[in-house]
Amino acid sequence: xxxxxxxxxxxxxxxxxxxxxxxxxxxxxxxxxxxxxxxxxxxxxxxxxxxxxxxxxxxxxxxxxxxxxxxxxxxxxxxxxxxxxxxxxxxxxxxxxxxxxxxxxxxxxxxxxxxxxxxxxxxxxxxxxxxxxxxxxxxxxxxxxxxxxxxxxxxxxxxxxxxxxxxxxxxxxxxxxxxxxxxxxxxxxxxxxxxxxxxxxxxxxxxxxxxxxxxxxxxxxxxxxxxxxxxxxxxxxxxxxxxxxxxxxxxxxxxxxxxxxxxxxxxxxxxxxxxxxxxxxxxxxxxxxxxxxxxxxxxxxxxxxxxxxxxxxxxxxxxxxxxxxxxxxxxxxxxx
Amino acid sequence: xxxxxxxxxxxxxxxxxxxxxxxxxxxxxxxxxxxxxxxxxxxxxxxxxxxxxxxxxxxxxxxxxxxxxxxxxxxxxxxxxxxxxxxxxxxxxxxxxxxxxxxxxxxxxxxxxxxxxxxxxxxxxxxxxxxxxxxxxxxxxxxxxxxxxxxxxxxxxxxxxxxxxxxxxxxxxxxxxxxxxxxxxxxxxxxxxxxxxxxxxxxxxxxxxxxxxxxxxxxxxxxxxxxxxxxxxxxxxxxxxxxxxxxxxxxxxxxxxxxxxxxxxxxxxxxxxxxxxxxxxxxxxxxxxxxxxxxxxxxxxxxxxxxxxxxxxxxxxxxxxxxxxxxxxxxxxxxx
Numbered sequence: 001x002x003x004x005x006x007x008x009x010x011x012x013x014x015x016x017x018x019x020x021x022x023x024x025x026x027x028x029x030x031x032x033x034x035x036x037x038x039x040x041x042x043x044x045x046x047x048x049x050x051x052x053x054x055x056x057x058x059x060x061x062x063x064x065x066x067x068x069x070x071x072x073x074x075x076x077x078x079x080x081x082x083x084x085x086x087x088x089x090x091x092x093x094x095x096x097x098x099x100x101x102x103x104x105x106x107x108x109x110x111x112x113x114x115x116x117x118x119x120x121x122x123x124x125x126x127x128x129x130x131x132x133x134x135x136x137x138x139x140x141x142x143x144x145x146x147x148x149x150x151x152x153x154x155x156x157x158x159x160x161x162x163x164x165x166x167x168x169x170x171x172x173x174x175x176x177x178x179x180x181x182x183x184x185x186x187x188x189x190x191x192x193x194x195x196x197x198x199x200x201x202x203x204x205x206x207x208x209x210x211x212x213x214x215x216x217x218x219x220x221x222x223x224x225x226x227x228x229x230x231x232x233x234x235x236x237x238x239x240x241x242x243x244x245x246x247x248x249x250x251x252x253x254x255x256x257x258x259x260x261x262x263x264x265x266x267x268x269x270x271x272x273x274x275x276x277x278x279x280x281x282x283x284x285x286x287x288x289x290x291x292x293x294x295x296x297x298x299x300x301x302x303x304x305x306x307x308x309x310x311x312x313x314x315x316x317x318x319x320x321x322x323x324x325x326x327x328x329x330x331x332x333x334x335x336x
Numbered sequence: 337x338x339x340x341x342x343x344x345x346x347x348x349x350x351x352x353x354x355x356x357x358x359x360x361x362x363x364x365x366x367x368x369x370x371x372x373x374x375x376x377x378x379x380x381x382x383x384x385x386x387x388x389x390x391x392x393x394x395x396x397x398x399x400x401x402x403x404x405x406x407x408x409x410x411x412x413x414x415x416x417x418x419x420x421x422x423x424x425x426x427x428x429x430x431x432x433x434x435x436x437x438x439x440x441x442x443x444x445x446x447x448x449x450x451x452x453x454x455x456x457x458x459x460x461x462x463x464x465x466x467x468x469x470x471x472x473x474x475x476x477x478x479x480x481x482x483x484x485x486x487x488x489x490x491x492x493x494x495x496x497x498x499x500x501x502x503x504x505x506x507x508x509x510x511x512x513x514x515x516x517x518x519x520x521x522x523x524x525x526x527x528x529x530x531x532x533x534x535x536x537x538x539x540x541x542x543x544x545x546x547x548x549x550x551x552x553x554x555x556x557x558x559x560x561x562x563x564x565x566x567x568x569x570x571x572x573x574x575x576x577x578x579x580x581x582x583x584x585x586x587x588x589x590x591x592x593x594x595x596x597x598x599x600x601x602x603x604x605x606x607x608x609x610x611x612x613x614x615x616x617x618x619x620x621x622x623x624x625x626x627x628x629x630x631x632x633x634x635x636x637x638x639x640x641x642x643x644x645x646x647x648x649x650x651x652x653x654x655x656x657x658x659x660x661x662x663x664x665x666x667x668x669x670x671x672x
Binding site: 099265 | 433434435436437490571575584585590591592593597598599600601602603604606607608609610611612613614615616617
């Protein structure tokens with residue numbers, strides 16, 4: 001089969017199209033013939049060698065959708081030909097609250113979806129939502145799962161609440177906007193680009209603030225009247241402002257820190273207002289199942305940024321690195 | 337009546353013994369003739385003018401125990417002569433999860449317990465636990481309430497869990513040690529003084545680490561195998577180390593920051609391990625009732641540091657300012 005193989009860490013240009021053996025399913029495993037894959041920031045970190053537990057050579061890629069091509073022994077949930085999406089969280093364990101130490105993400109160390117075929121545990125495949133195209137289906141898993149756990153399982157969003165998403169643009173943030181709107185929350189976003197704020201309004205945001213304005217925090221306060229739930233992936237100085245925007249008893253979920261550690265975290269404002277900061281990453285099998293259900297119920301369609309061919313994945317990764325995307329970047333997988 | 341009156345903010349020496357009018361209860365209020373009062377760090381902040389909402393002149397003091405001296409109209413829960421302790425949290429509101437904006441603490445703006453008599457809402461008095469002396473009873477309310485909410489309501493401590501309390505010594509920290517031990521947790525403390533660690537072991541701590549050692553964090557890790565719940569009132573650099581000591585899915589409750597804001601808060605470790613940081617302050621009426629029940633059930637006796645006369649309260653406050661105390665500092669109230 002064709003695959004984009006990573007033999008050495010470095011930049012996206014390290015990925016090379018190679019002809020490799022098609023995987024064979026073991027017991028309780030399936031092989032999926034991929035129709036489409038999607039690109040995540042994690043892939044970039046892996047390729048740059050900035051992710052723990054990397055073993056090379058390997059095929060990156062966590063997101064994919066396709067048809068069951070082969071099944072191993074003791075597989076009863078699918079048959080060849082079934083149309084599926086893949087939950088990229090491997091070995092979560094039995095406690096849905098806490099992942100165990102063996103938890104990994106599909107795509108390094110295990111070979112991932114930058115390929116024509118991928119082998120995964122049978123329990124990791126779910127029926128493809130019928131209202132989604134292959135591209136949309138491939139764009140859903142990792143970012144949709146991360147968004148769902150952050151917003152619902154950890155953030156416990158409630159109908160009517162005011163949700164703030166600093167830095168809309170990345171795939172997870174766009175799903176958070178969509179999911180929060182579907183669940184009846186009022187969603188506000190920040191961005192440095194008016195274009196991204198306008199786009200966010202088109203898929204569910206109530207309003208947005210350009211954070212290049214010096215008084216952006218006051219603008220958020222005036223516009224919203226205070227935040228019940230912030231879902232942040234930026235960190236840095238932006239994060240240290242979030243407690244001042246929160247109502248008494250409000251929550252801040254953190255699922256990343258693209259701008260690094262928080263330089264001056266003001267505990268007194270957290271204490272006095274009893275604000276919680278809640279770490280969240282990926283999600284459990286239960287989160288995945290619940291996320292797919294939400295997407296089907298509300299017929300949510302992933303926001304797609306751009307589609308590339310499998311060979312063009314280095315260009316796709318550079319687009320993510322620049323933060324130029326709004327929504328998910330998808331890969332078409334060659335079918336022959 | 338005699339009272340230590342604050343007419344201007346400054347240092348503890350601003351407090352002067354004065355003869356003032358004895359309060360008269362209004363509707364739904366009671367007047368308590370105090371047998372003992374206790375001193376809190378909050379009193380110091382009020383006197384120094386570092387607390388919001390100060391209106392002078394006023395009588396500070398949040399903690400007290402005594403006998404009901406007079407009751408107003410529509411009071412049915414107590415009669416004159418009843419022995420009571422006072423919940424210093426006023427106007428919490430009806431939602432036990434979230435205090436409302438009118439919440440204040442007894443002792444500035446409302447006149448407090450540095451006096452022979454104090455007037456409070458009838459709903460704020462509770463039967464004095466019968467196993468406690470007047471001094472012990474007066475030492476319980478504010479610190480016991482704060483400890484209970486931080487440990488149980490917000491921290492959700494469970495039997496068998498490992499709890500870390502950085503900087504044992506203050507009244508709240510000593511109650512957290514006692515309550516956590518009573519609830520079946522293993523409790524570890526840190527201090528700069530061996531004497532405080534040994535004392536903490538005498539009332540329930542399993543072990544302790546001297547944090548003046550350069551490798552104190554590694555020592556905690558080796559000694560405990562990882563923390564389920566940290567309850568911190570220190571903030572500063574100590575706080576930024578806590579996520580590295582936490583297990584996956586662990587919690588950090590913050591109820592103060594004597595060393596100020598956290599200089600470099602590492603979000604990635606919080607995210608990857610899905611750690612929560614939970615702000616907590618004082619507690620609800622429900623927390624107070626549950627705390628008193630716990631103290632009665634386990635016959636917990638407050639750790640008393642030293643007893644002063646009412647007139648000596650400036651000395652008591654200086655002792656708190658220096659962090660010299662282990663446990664609560666109590667005031668004997670003159671009975672004539």
